[in-house]
Amino acid sequence: MRMFNLENLQIIPKKKFYFSISLIIILISIIAIVFNYITIKSPLNFGLDFTGGTILDLKFEKTPTVSESREILKEFGYGNSVIQVSQEGRLIVRINEKNLSAEEREKIFSKLEEKFGKLDRENIRISSIGPTISSELKKSGIIALIVGLSFIFIYITLRFQFRFAVVTILALLHDTIITIGLLALIRQQVNSPFIGALLAIIAYSVQDSVVVLDRVRENLKLYKDKIPYDDIINKSIVQSFTRSINTSLTTLLAIIAILIFGGSTIRDFSFTLLFGIMAGTYSSIFIAAPLLVVWNKLSEHKVEEIKKEVKMTQEISKVQVVTNSIKNEQYKNKKKKKGGKRKK
Amino acid sequence: MRLKNYLGKLIFLVIIIAIGVWTVKTKTPTLGLDLKGGVHIVLECVDTDQVKATPELVESTRAVIEKRVNALGISEAIVQREGGLNSKRIIIDIPGQRNLKLEDIENLIGKTALLQFKLEDGTVILTGANLKDVRVQLNTDPNKKGQAVIAFELDSEGTQKFAQATKENIDKHIAIYLDEELLMNPVVKSEIPDGKGVIEGDFTIEQASQYVALLKGGSLPLKVNILSSEVIGPSLGEDMISMSIKAAIIALILIVLYMTVYYRLMGFLASIALLIFVLIDLAILILLNATFSLPAIGGFVLTLGMAVDANVIIFERIKEEVRSGKTLKTGISLGFNKAFRTVLDSNITTLSGALAIIYFGIGLVKGFGVTLTIGILVSFFSAIFTTRLLLDIFANTPLAKNGKIFGY
Secondary structure: OOOOOHHHOOOOOOHHHHHHHHHHHHHHHHHHHHHHHHHOOOOOEEOHHHHOEEEEEEOEOOOOOHHHHHHHHHHOOOOOOEEEEOOOOOEEEEEEOOOOOHHHHHHHHHHHHHHHOOEOHHHOEEEEEOHHHHHHHHHHHHHHHHHHHHHHHHHHHHHOOHHHHHHHHHHHHHHHHHHHHHHHHOOOEEOOHHHHHHHHHHHHHHHHHHHHHHHHHHHHHHHOOOOOHHHHHHHHHHHOHHHHHHHHHHHHHHHHHHHHHOOHHHHHHHHHHHHHHHHHHHHHHHHHHHHHHHHHHHHHHHHHHHHHHHHHHHHHHHHOOOOHHHHHHHHHHHHHHHHHHHHO | OOHHHHHHHHHHHHHHHHHHHHHHHHOOOEEOHHHHOEEEEEEEEEOOOOOOOOHHHHHHHHHHHHHHHHHOOOOOOEEEEOOOOOOOEEEEEEEOOOOOOHHHHHHHHHOOOOEEEEOOOOOEEEEHHHEEEEEEEEOOOHHHOOOEEEEEEEOHHHHHHHHHHHHHOOOOEOEEEEOOEEEEOOEOOOOOOOOEEEEEEEEOHHHHHHHHHHHHHOOOOOEEEEEEEEEEOHHHHHHHHHHHHHHHHHHHHHHHHHHHHHHHHHHHHHHHHHHHHHHHHHHHHHHOOOEEOHHHHHHHHHHHHHHHHHHHHHHHHHHHHHHOOOOHHHHHHHHHHHHHHHHHHHHHHHHHHHHHHHHHOOHHHHHHHHHHHHHHHHHHHHHHHHHHHHHHHHHOOHHHHOHHHHOO
């Protein structure tokens, strides 16, 4: 079954490469979000659930055309609504920031019926959402995200280590930003299931990261002081590589099934999930554990630097008088060492 | 053969499966509005200059709306208050029905339905509160054939007041107002002692029925605003159900295929465990009366993918152990022990996310959180108990001698 030898997989030595891929995608995501903010005054193409308004999803005897429907809606002052005709021949009208009254709606229906034949009332969807509900949705979504992340953070700190929790949260933010960025880039319309999808992505990708980090924890116990930190992390990633790929693949298979066969309403939801979980798999392998190595380097650096400084001040106090030239030389030495370490 | 050791566990599993099959076969799941069609309206009671929306008044407003909706002859409508004690929200859920019009319901809700009988000087002698019964009748007057009238009967206090007023106001007008609108202004011919009468007002039968529904419910103590409303036609929902079932089955087949191809017999056993998982998960959701909405089904299909994850984690562990020279039996036992903590930690972290969704999510998103939570719990049981049991049993059969079958 094995296509290549996993044992030789070198992820840590190439971590800069993997980080830069993520950074580039995150950068594109942020640009897309900012671009949307400037052009459409909103980071994402928020749907009815978030903006409030009315959506009419109607089926007539004849297939309506967008232009004729727009003419009719213009008479009622809704000429600038979003009007679409779906593949199944349904007329979908989205009127923003306005709740249609029952009478107005009926008037529009009868006008449309004159043009396109009888409206199938058994097969319609009318949804109207007031501004209170939509702003509540945004708020509760953001709270749910923050609370979910905090739960995860606390749990990992308790069960593992503080730094494990930090890298996991960073990996999760990575997944969230990339997913939101993609939706911003293609201007996919997002409705309340989007919040569910984001939370599901976080819940799922944390599982992926935890599996890798659990291996790190175990290997740290086994090999600490025997093998360098970098190698322990690399070993852990390699050992859990097949798991990471297989667990994601089975879930992706399920999502692809919803995406293809699940109908249009749930399609947006599964589309978000698909990308989020792919980002999650990537981050659990190439971001979370490799970040531990970076953290380790930084903290080692600090320890060394503190040691050096203590030594220096001791020397200075001993000698009392130090000429400028010696001072400069020491400074240069320190700089050299620092630079050398970084290159390594 | 030490199969006897597993007999107790096996019987336990069979009992669970039997309960699962029985539940799925006999009980029908609660479908969400998006799947079966229907009307969902969220109302908010608002404070006015005269009245403040106290919890008691919100409750009586809810009761009045419930009466009105029931008076329309709609079965299975649910009118409930949303959220905590201080919530001013009322939710109306009416399951999918043919010929249901949103505007009928909206009209019904908006009206305060204040019925007043007034004397010429404007004194209110009776209100809707004095009504004992109201009915729609066809007008008996041959000149107004086809028109409907509202026949009413007053309670004892109302009867007394009405008798008194008619006695004192013979040859004068008594006006009948509904929501400040003058319906009729008849002249009193004689005293009416029995508290019965009819209201004429050029009604069609539909209009009269609506007024009757309103009057039966009594007047609304508070002003209400419609925050959101949704109507989904019943046949639209039917399409959605068949599509989601298809999606779930295809997801199941894909996962079973992948697992069996990659992990051979182990994967096949995991697939059986997965089918048992689906059964138990469905049964628990039905027993808990969870609502199956589209996002909930999404959550369900997602847990299908996640349920196998624990198996993958355990299998990879077992493979590692066996590769390092252990026998299959010790490999299974060590693999499970070592993977247990990983599976537990990853499940709990996912669970905390799912619980956050339930706690803070609204409506459909919440349904997703519920299925996800139950799914995670059941999948944990499935991996630790079902898969392990099946593996243990097969490790004791001659099949276990053939290493290839186990895919390592």
